[in-house]
Amino acid sequence: MRVNANLTKILKKIHEEKWVALSKDRTKVLDFDKNLVKLSNRVEKRNTDLVYMKVLRSDTEYCFSLSWQSD
Amino acid sequence: MAKRLKWQEYDYTIQVGPGNSWVYRPIIEIRVSQKGTPRQVPVLAMIDSGTDGTVLDANIAERLGIDPAHCRKVKLGGIGSVEGFLSTVHLSLPDLKIGMDIPIVFAHNLPMEGLLGQRHFFQRFKVRFEKDINKFYLSAV
Numbered sequence: 001m002r003v004n005a006n007l008t009k010i011l012k013k014i015h016e017e018k019w020v021a022l023s024k025d026r027t028k029v030l031d032f033d034k035n036l037v038k039l040s041n042r043v044e045k046r047n048t049d050l051v052y053m054k055v056l057r058s059d060t061e062y063c064f065s066l067s068w069q070s071d
Numbered sequence: 072m073a074k075r076l077k078w079q080e081y082d083y084t085i086q087v088g089p090g091n092s093w094v095y096r097p098i099i100e101i102r103v104s105q106k107g108t109p110r111q112v113p114v115l116a117m118i119d120s121g122t123d124g125t126v127l128d129a130n131i132a133e134r135l136g137i138d139p140a141h142c143r144k145v146k147l148g149g150i151g152s153v154e155g156f157l158s159t160v161h162l163s164l165p166d167l168k169i170g171m172d173i174p175i176v177f178a179h180n181l182p183m184e185g186l187l188g189q190r191h192f193f194q195r196f197k198v199r200f201e202k203d204i205n206k207f208y209l210s211a212v
Binding site for chain 1: 084086087096113115134184
């Protein structure tokens with residue numbers, strides 16, 4: 001399935017720093033919430049053909065390289 | 072004769088960035104599940120060669136029913152520092168029809184949903200970036 005790669009038209013300020021449920025073809029925001037569990041409990045009652053995304057702030061330049069260490 | 076690789080083509084995902092510029096990110100769909108349970112979380116994640124392992128937001132572990140109290144705690148450092156916990160889960164790439172059980176760090180308050188890094192992801196997939204045409208390609212090793 002061809003998916004919409006340009007999310008600039010569907011992701012708005014209100015979605016930033018929140019989880020969004022996108023339609024499988026990524027053309028629509030089905031719902032959004034600060035908490036993924038609350039969002040998925042709500043949206044998966046109506047639609048299971050979706051994919052989740054956490055939206056970065058639009059005024060943020062991404063730079064988040066990570067390494068990890070165990071306690 | 073060298074094995075001919077089968078490449079899966081992707082468009083870079085475009086989002087609005089600083090100053091209303093367009094930012095292009097190499098993002099793919101993955102599905103995460105806990106071994107032995109039917110629940111799957113379909114989520115987007117970014118391919119990030121600067122990340123050592125594979126890191127997902129802790130909200131995904133919560134959705135899968137993973138209890139952090141039963142997981143090894145880890146610290147993530149780099150630019151910024153966050154805390155998380157380690158759990159082995161099943162990660163699959165529906166486009167390539169490939170799945171693998173790998174240890175993933177679930178980090179609290181990650182700015183995005185997930186990062187697919189050097190360990191496990193880059194070890195198992197060849198990644199070809201063609202930024203000049205805003206496409207990237209994946210092939211299983």
